[in-house]
Amino acid sequence: QKEVEQNSGPLSVPEGAIASLNCTYSDRVSQSFFWYRQYSGKSPELIMSIYSNGDKEDGRFTAQLNKASQYVSLLIRDSQPSDSATYLCAFTGGGAQKLVFGQGTRLTINP
Amino acid sequence: KAGVTQTPRYLIKTRGQQVTLSCSPISGHRSVSWYQQTPGQGLQFLFEYFSETQRNKGNFPGRFSGRQFSNSRSEMNVSTLELGDSALYLCASSTGTDGEKLFFGSGTQLSVL
Numbered sequence: 001q002k003e004v005e006q007n008s009g010p011l012s013v014p015e016g017a018i019a020s021l022n023c024t025y026s027d028r029v030s031q032s033f034f035w036y037r038q039y040s041g042k043s044p045e046l047i048m049s050i051y052s053n054g055d056k057e058d059g060r061f062t063a064q065l066n067k068a069s070q071y072v073s074l075l076i077r078d079s080q081p082s083d084s085a086t087y088l089c090a091f092t093g094g095g096a097q098k099l100v101f102g103q104g105t106r107l108t109i110n111p
Numbered sequence: 112k113a114g115v116t117q118t119p120r121y122l123i124k125t126r127g128q129q130v131t132l133s134c135s136p137i138s139g140h141r142s143v144s145w146y147q148q149t150p151g152q153g154l155q156f157l158f159e160y161f162s163e164t165q166r167n168k169g170n171f172p173g174r175f176s177g178r179q180f181s182n183s184r185s186e187m188n189v190s191t192l193e194l195g196d197s198a199l200y201l202c203a204s205s206t207g208t209d210g211e212k213l214f215f216g217s218g219t220q221l222s223v224l
Contacts, residue, residue, distance in 0.1 A: 034212065034213075042217070043201055043215040043216060043217050043218050044154070044201070044215050045215070046212050046213070046214065049212055088153075088154065090154075098144075098156055098159065098167045098169075099144070099156065099203075099213055100156070101146075101153055101154040102153070103153045104153060
């Protein structure tokens, strides 16, 4: 079983709609969870971090964490074409500062 | 505050050669992690250095090595290059606190011919 599984893409969403990205992880010890955005040809950029169960909102982005279900998600409200990118979920596992990444979900926002 | 700086941006090498990549972390950050990114495998953790000591290591062969200097700058070396080493190598810096966020550099795109 892979350590991190992200919903298969690519995902296509119309402009103004809600984009939903999901991620499950296998390490029950994990405490820190992150969402990174990576534009084509660029490096990953941290957009959200979440450490406790529940929702965390930052502008149009909401991260949701459910440790019992080992599930983390990212919602993007009022999607814009500039949100088109690959989204990577990651969590700490196996030791300090070792981030384990999912394969990423490619999101396209259609005008 | 300057971000994470990686040099060079692009490298072309041939099989059997060795290569050294450099990373300067954000000022005040003491932890530097290295990742390899390929289309097939995604982001794979190589190793992490904190205060000049290797603190964590991923599942890569011994041809991949690194070091960190007293000013927190880090270098990564790959010896006896193979075609499969072609990838984007990303450096990430953080304060080193458990669970703290990582900030990535622009990466070095290595092509092995």
